[in-house]
Amino acid sequence: MKKRTISLVANLMLVASIALSGCASGNGSNSDKQSNTGSNENASTTDNAAAEVVTIRTTLPPGELSEDQIKEFESQYPNINVELVPADETKLMAMIAAGSAPDVIRISGVQELPTYVTRGLALNLDEYFQKSELIKEDDLLPVANVFKYKGSWYGLMKDWSPDQTLYINKKIFEAAGVPIPDPKTPLTYSELLDITQKLTKIENGKVIIEGMDGDTLFSMTNVQMQLQQIGKSLWSDDMKKANINNDDVKNVLNRINQFVQAKSVYSPINPAPNWTGGTFIDGQLAIAQFGYWYTGILRSDSKTKDHLDDYMMLPAPVVDGGTRYSPVTGGTGAIILKQSEHPDEAFTFLEWYMAGKPADDRAKSGWGVPIFKSKMSLVPQQTNFDKQTFEVLNDEIQNGQTDTVLEFNPYLNASAVNGLIDKLITPIYFGKDTPENALPELEKQIQALIEEGMDIAGVE
Structure with a gap:
């Protein structure tokens, strides 16, 4: 276990407190995104023709998201670039407080999701899931509910295990x-x-x-x-x-x-x-x-x-x-920062990584169990x-x-x-x-x- 001093704990709690008021600016300033709760009527995972090329930043590590996978995604979605942002917990909390946090954040669904939701940092994904072509709720194993909080979806596990x-x-x-x-x-x-x-x-x-x-x-x-x-x-x-x-x-x-x-x-x-x-x-x-x-x-x-x-x-x-x-005691997956300026593009990436070809590749390798019933045959x-x-x-x-x-x-x-x-x-x-x-x-x-x-x- 990592040793933490009480003062560091206090600082982390303080940073998280600041985040609720300080990160409303997302990655910059965009007032019409600040109140995004996942009910965006324009949510879409298929619109690749947007004029603006945006960059989605994520804390997924290189061992889980390779350069080849990033190139593959960017080739399929030329309007979205993906940038890896190394961040331990202390750095991530500081980035959240400064309003410069990544769009897609890797977390433990069991141990961290409730905290991110109750502190107003996780985007509600219910409507995105409803419109998704790759994520169908009736195809999800019940264990996927690790990324649900009070009946709503806030993310997905990349894979899982009875730990x-x-x-x-x-x-x-x-x-x-x-x-x-x-x-x-x-x-x-x-x-x-x-x-x-x-x-x-x-x-x-x-x-x-x-x-x-x-x-x-x-x-x-x-x-x-x-x-x-x-x-x-x-x-x-x-x-x-x-x-x-x-x-x-x-x-x-x-x-x-x-x-x-x-x-x-x-x-x-x-x-x-x-x-x-x-x-x-x-x-x-x-x-x-x-x-x-x-x-x-x-x-x-x-x-x-x-x-x-x-x-x-x-x-x-x-x-x-x-x-x-x-049980699942970790449940590694990802959420979308509620204050993200590009929630639609962030979901496009999240959907592709969690439910597209990368999910198939993970299932075939045995590195974790897929959360989709339809992918269990790939194990x-x-x-x-x-x-x-x-x-x-x-x-x-x-x-x-x-x-x-x-x-x-x-x-x-x-x-x-x-x-x-x-x-x-x-x-x-x-x-x-x-x-x-x-x-x-x-x-x-x-x-x-x-x-x-x-x-x-x-x-x-």
């Missing part, structure tokens, strides 16, 4: 004498703790093979997933109150700390040597917790692509006694590995409630919350604090952030 699924290295299981789990039955966290301890190999005090990566650690998304599996939530129904200082959250934290203390997962007291996806590929990690998109890496990496039968996908784990739930199903992972994917879609959106508070900034977790929860792993002391303070400080977010959004 808590597991990948195992069967060779490590066999060497440790651990039976290969049934891919049709989710492991409970108790079973997972037992298995990871048996898989972890330590020599002379050094971890040679780690049982599992660190995605079992305490985070808002992971805690909320486990709570939803038992019918509980971190938030009140109206999202105005944090429910953190209670036995349910304490049980989640204690369960996670069991993994940490056993050193059967990477953690602050037992850090990963590098990115855990690479550690898994190098044969130093028995279980990796990633979404379906990780199949694309295993298919393409020189160390794994020639022996894919050594790997296997498993459904997301479930709390003992809980209900199976395998790789040739090899035994393809068929096994696709079977688990379909089982998660059918039985894992992937269409139920993970609850994330719309008044919170995800980075701010992660900063507080770093500050208040990490000491527990080192034995320097206790859940009884840390959870009340975490609830208090997150509640303060919720109230700040409500003030910014004008909610009483």
